[in-house]
Amino acid sequence: MNEQPRTLYWVFLGFVGLVISLYVLFPVFWLFLASFKTQAELAQLPISFWPESPTLDAYKALFSPTHQKGQLLDWPQLIGNSFFIAISSTVIVLVFGTLAGYAFARLNFPGRDLILGGLLISRMFQGAALLLPTYRLMSMIGLQDSLIGLVLLYSAFGLPFATWIIASSLREIPKELEESAMIDGASRLQSMVMVVLPLATPALITASMWHFVGAWSEFAFASILLESNDNKTVTIGLASFVELFTLEFQYVGAAATIVALPIMLVFFFGQRYFTRGLLAGAVKG
Amino acid sequence: MGSVALRNIRKSYGAVEVLHGIDLDIKEGEFTVLVGPSGCGKSTLLRSIAGLETISGGDIAIDDRVINALVPKERDIAMVFQNYALYPHMTVAKNMGFSLRLAKEPQAEIDRKVRAAAEILDLTALLDRYPRQLSGGQRQRVAMGRAIVRDPKVFLFDEPLSNLDAKLRVQMRSEIKELHQRLKTTTIYVTHDQIEAMTMADKIVVMRGGHVEQIGTPLELYDSPASVFVAGFIGSPSMNFIPAHATGTTLETETGMPLGETPAPLGHNQQVIAGFRPEDIRLSDTGIPAKVALIEPTGAETQLTLRTDEASVIMTTRERVTQTPGGLVHFSVTPGKLHAFDAETELTLAGARQ
């Protein structure tokens, strides 16, 4: 009886979604297409949408390090650095976030709930306001222009939220499962590894994805802390491309595509866990 | 192998003491049921024996060895939880074999023991399933299977049947009892259901407010309850209680109606609570007059609610009832079936069979 209005509602919603997606995705897609065009095609008028004779020249140029306009562009190095930073800090965040999350979920200590709430609040004090103090701090301890320094910094930024997500989801796992495991002969560590963590997989994956994407795409702190060419990351490389190649847009397109690719892959493979993990966290805490 | 001794067990949560000194001896192979109303400390006591709670005082011994300081896995016990606590990410076989895997037994041995336990519990066809694919009764059996593959000294059950529907509960009750008769492993079983306690136990421990109220076989508790509380808790329908006093060797209600001979020598005019079970009442030509308020046939027996000037009295009879609601009857208590409890302490002054 109210079948008709409901269908209409969904059609309308779908339409709105489509318009928004197009609006957001069009420039991204255009950039992606541009990466397959030649210099000449980009310069010609009228502008063509699809590449007339698709070419991988821009990608080839990116992967054969050359001096362009007096600057060394070594994308394999940039990609390697970014992967190193993102993966290392994700591993750190995952290991310590799990241990801390477990403690928040299972152990009783004074101020537990206050600190857990505080973790979430600490997320509000991030970003630009911290740039200068962080730079001073990192210089003081000699960790500016160091990949390890950035790994530690990202881990410190990422840990509170990861801990919070993991703690929230561990709280949902019945205590009796662990008690049962302990009666079955498990140590606390065994019961955590063999019983609790397999059940917390969605939250662990969510926390990892969240952190990996953030670390991979972070720009502000990387750009003020990293100076030498050997240490730069993909986001810094991309930013310098935008300045360097105002006309040769195929390079910018190719670089942007490469930067976006890991993020897209992460979401593609992780999205079914992602929503579950966030929802589990959302119910409690 | 498998005797349990509790000496003056105390347990506090913060400033609140919930177990006030529990003493209990359980013989090897005995099926002991801890029964009492919700919140009386049954689970706390069971979990203390398991080592999941740290006791605040007293000693727990298994086979004369004090185990207070041991972690659960060193106590050689197995526990079945109310919500079964099956590992959701493991198959039935993995669930049952988990303890053996942790004990690093060879895989072939694990398989053999799991299959043997599955055979006993009729779980063989379900070994490759996951807990979410099982019915409540099947989960319950897997939880028991997980306990029996370990061949522990003591089985602990915490209200294992309370999540099942009534019919399944009766069936699992028999299965657990049969299993015990077969394995003869010492068992401590917690329930708030007195019928479960009566039907399953070798020995019942009635608890109330963190104390042991009475310990005995089901029929000892039924025939000679130590207090008004036990008398009212064990048996269904519940024992009838009427305020009374002794006149010579006769127990009389407050309005002077004779209930019967005093079950024990009482002081003249001593105030007591008289108690008698619904099946120990006879309708007769003489006796206490009452009005039939309600007649509830259940088939095998019929339950009558009789109303006197002083109280409501429940009576059950296996005879066919000819009375009609509103009719006047007289009833009396079967001689020798009268209990008397102190009006102040509510403890027994004796009564019925000793």
Ligand SMILES: Nc1ncnc2c1ncn2[C@@H]1O[C@H](COP(=O)(O)OP(=O)(O)O)[C@@H](O)[C@H]1O
């Ligand atoms: N972790 C706890 N913290 C504080 N009080 C508790 C805790 N566990 C149980 N209690 C209290 O101890 C008493 C006994 O509880 P429990 O042993 O679960 O009772 P039962 O199993 O007989 O229903 C109750 O009053 C309960 O509120």
Ligand SMILES: [Mg+2]
């Ligand atoms: Mg309980």
